[in-house]
Amino acid sequence: GKIAISEDSAFDLAGYLAEQKIRVEQALDQLLPITDPPTIYKAMRYSLLAGGKRLRPTLCLATCTLLGGTQEMAMPTACAMEVIHTMSLIHDDLPAMDNDDYRRGKLTNHKVFGEDMAILAGDALLAYAFELMASQTEGVPPERVLKAIAHLAHASGAGGLVGGQVVDLESEGKADITVDTLTFIHTHKTGALLEACVICGALIAGAGEGDLQRLSRYAKNIGLAFQIVDDILDITSTQEELGKTAGKDLAAQKVTYPSLWGIEESRTQAQRLIDEAIAALANYDAKADPLRALARFFVERKN
Numbered sequence: 001g002k003i004a005i006s007e008d009s010a011f012d013l014a015g016y017l018a019e020q021k022i023r024v025e026q027a028l029d030q031l032l033p034i035t036d037p038p039t040i041y042k043a044m045r046y047s048l049l050a051g052g053k054r055l056r057p058t059l060c061l062a063t064c065t066l067l068g069g070t071q072e073m074a075m076p077t078a079c080a081m082e083v084i085h086t087m088s089l090i091h092d093d094l095p096a097m098d099n100d101d102y103r104r105g106k107l108t109n110h111k112v113f114g115e116d117m118a119i120l121a122g123d124a125l126l127a128y129a130f131e132l133m134a135s136q137t138e139g140v141p142p143e144r145v146l147k148a149i150a151h152l153a154h155a156s157g158a159g160g161l162v163g164g165q166v167v168d169l170e171s172e173g174k175a176d177i178t179v180d181t182l183t184f185i186h187t188h189k190t191g192a193l194l195e196a197c198v199i200c201g202a203l204i205a206g207a208g209e210g211d212l213q214r215l216s217r218y219a220k221n222i223g224l225a226f227q228i229v230d231d232i233l234d235i236t237s238t239q240e241e242l243g244k245t246a247g248k249d250l251a252a253q254k255v256t257y258p259s260l261w262g263i264e265e266s267r268t269q270a271q272r273l274i275d276e277a278i279a280a281l282a283n284y285d286a287k288a289d290p291l292r293a294l295a296r297f298f299v300e301r302k303n
């Protein structure tokens with residue numbers, strides 16, 4: 001459906017998101033054809049082309065064009081962000097982790113292809129993300145691509161997503177999780193990749209130190225706000241369909257910002273982070289309107 005957003009600029013975010021989603025999905029489809037052995041390519045494509053908002057590649061493309069780069073320069077990098085995101089979802093859904101049956105309105109990868117193939121599809125996607133950046137990027141000085149690869153590799157591994165997931169798993173079932181631990185989990189598990197989208201888009205465009213610092217501040221703030229809103233949506237959707245699935249009940253018992261602060265205070269905090277993110281863009285003109293609108297969308301989104 002159409003995305004309702006209150007806007008103080010003329011920027012049409014709903015139209016922009018829809019356009020970027022199509023562009024990214026065309027690129028993903030084209031970059032990952034089914035070859036041999038078909039089983040693994042089918043499993044990879046099943047999750048990669050299963051929908052999703054495509055916010056990560058959109059952030060990457062928007063940052064690259066803000067700094068004078070083109071969408072074409074950043075497209076393989078933008079796709080790599082979605083590829084990593086997708087593999088993290090496949091592995092997160094596995095029986096050994098969250099044990100989820102549904103994702104993006106479809107059966108999870110392991111439910112369709114089996115646990116063995118789902119693990120391998122995740123592994124293959126992880127490798128493919130870096131292959132894409134290294135072999136498909138055109139018209140960009142190689143040292144920029146190398147910096148972007150290094151940043152994304154760090155953000156994906158123990159210093160980022162994997163590290164956040166580890167602390168999340170170790171916190172499971174504990175009632176005495178502190179705000180600091182929760183913030184560590186979120187800044188790594190969710191924040192690191194969102195930040196990488198912005199930073200890698202900037203690196204591809206040839207950003208200098210000043211740009212990188214401002215954009216990193218923007219990205220860190222939207223990353224945390226995104227997770228707070230995710231936790232709020234998890235509760236409100238659980239209340240709507242109370243008792244529907246055991247998985248949702250479990251999620252409701254987890255320590256989250258709303259469980260520590262309440263929903264209203266969590267909303268206030270998320271809004272404060274978004275204001276801070278937009279303040280970090282003060283140096284930029286209307287060219288940064290997509291990033292401003294994306295930040296607002298992060299707190300106003302309904303799914």
Ligand code: GRG
Binds near residue numbers: 089
């Ligand atoms: C990255 C090497 C590597 C391994 C993965 C399993 C794991 C390690 C990390 C877990 C990461 C995880 C599942 C984070 C949650 C991210 C999150 C908030 C997802 C929801 O994102 P949306 O709303 O989803 O953008 P769509 O479906 O729209 O893309």
